[in-house]
Amino acid sequence: MPTSLAIRAAPWVFVIGMLVVWQAAVAIFAIPPFVLPPPTAVAGAIVQYWNAIWYESLFTLGTTMAGFLLAVGFGLALGLFIGWSRTIYAGLYPLMIGFNAVPKVAVVPILVLWFGIGAVPAIITAFLISFFPIVVNVATGLATIEPELEDVLKALGASKLDIMRKVGIPRALPYFFGSLKIAITLAFVGSVISESIASNHGIGNLMLQAQSQFKVPLIFAGLVVLAVEGIAMYAVMAWLEKRMTGWAHRSTGFASS
Amino acid sequence: MRGFVTLEGVRHAYGGAGTQLAVDNLTLAIEKGEFAAVVGPSGCGKSTLMKLATGLQFPQNGVVTVAGEVVEKPVKIAGMAFQAPTLLPWRTTLDNVLLPLEIVEPHRKRIRRDRAAYRERAEALLAQVGLDGAGDKFPWELSGGMQMRASLCRALVHEPQLLMLDEPFGALDAFTREELWCVIRDIHAASGVTIILVTHDLREAVFLADRIFVMSARPGHILVEKQIDFPRPRDLELTYAAPFQDMVHELRGHIVEARK
């Protein structure tokens, strides 16, 4: 079918289109490469500094994933706890919002104080910034069980645990997997911020160093690498979501973000 | 007071003592095997009555008994269905119907071992409500009326002695609703289960019930109790007969009075 082919080709067309416009704009307006390097220069930087980029990007991926996995574990547990009863939900929700309102960059100096510079603050920042959407989504999935359905089961003598196992947890899964897409994106934000403030490694640090040495194409190369890693992990989460909770995309009434 | 389900002088407030009452001085008795209908203005405490009779809420004053025992915990011998079918979207229709058996004893212990036998039972139920072969479908593949039928099967699968229906057909179109009246009528005739039906639809109440209770505005209590003596089995044709319409008309008068 031509339309479905067009839809599948569209993202590539737009990416290539953007690169072409970028390259053309740099040439036409004679933008100096230390302001905005053309895509070719960025590609050149990626090739030239491949070894460093390869190592540092793996480092960033490592800290991000470590923080993210911590967030998944902790977020699931806390989400289950908060969603367990409407009272806990009502009590802790405002607290969570308040916690989330604190900009996580502000926490990095404290983390450095406690843990020194390096991977640990990056992991913790990634964790802190990404666990919130997981908690909120899991708790919301649990706390919004239809009261009628709860009545049906309670009248049969179902315990709270029964209701959670049979209804709450399966119901919360689409919320959970939906939140992973948001969480992984945020985890990258956290780790890169921390790396650029307090680390000798990682893409964040690489970009900071490139900036101090005025290697502008390398800064942009760092951005490209982060984008690639971000997109790849997002795709993994989206795939996981679809795999695990296909039913939620057929029936209505379930949010996934 | 005698009866299979009794409420005597029941008072209930959701917010605890001193808050606004949902029902007050609510007294009624329903016989075993009887088909009772409860009508009344909205917010008058009909759903509250259902919750009191199934042990989901407990009265502040007065006594509720079911099957001769004072209700102090969820009764477990009741099946419930509401206006929203509330089927689980990740389960097939058949697995939705089996859900109560995974909760209630003694089935809970047996279901893993005797799954095949239980599946057969659920399939027979589905066939009884006109859903033969729909067991493997997911809820989103069913129409509203079919979902309601499945929801009825879920309410019946553990062979409850008491079936509680809270405005079950409110969301359905007129034709589907009448089809489901006949389904319920046949279930009642075949199983002899005691049924309490809350409804807004007076024709529905008169067509199905042996006795109709009219409730007052909040805080609800019984205003009028009406025996319906049309012979069974009743046919939909009955709903067009003059005595039927007179009865509906009379009840309407009571409701209008209750709303004042």
Ligand SMILES: Nc1ncnc2c1ncn2[C@@H]1O[C@H](COP(=O)(O)OP(=O)(O)O)[C@@H](O)[C@H]1O
């Ligand atoms: N869970 C609840 N918490 C507080 N008040 C409630 C609750 N459920 C019902 N009520 C109140 O009790 C009254 C009776 O409600 P309900 O039994 O649901 O009425 P009906 O089913 O007749 O429409 C209503 O005024 C309603 O606002």
Ligand SMILES: [Mg+2]
């Ligand atoms: Mg109601």
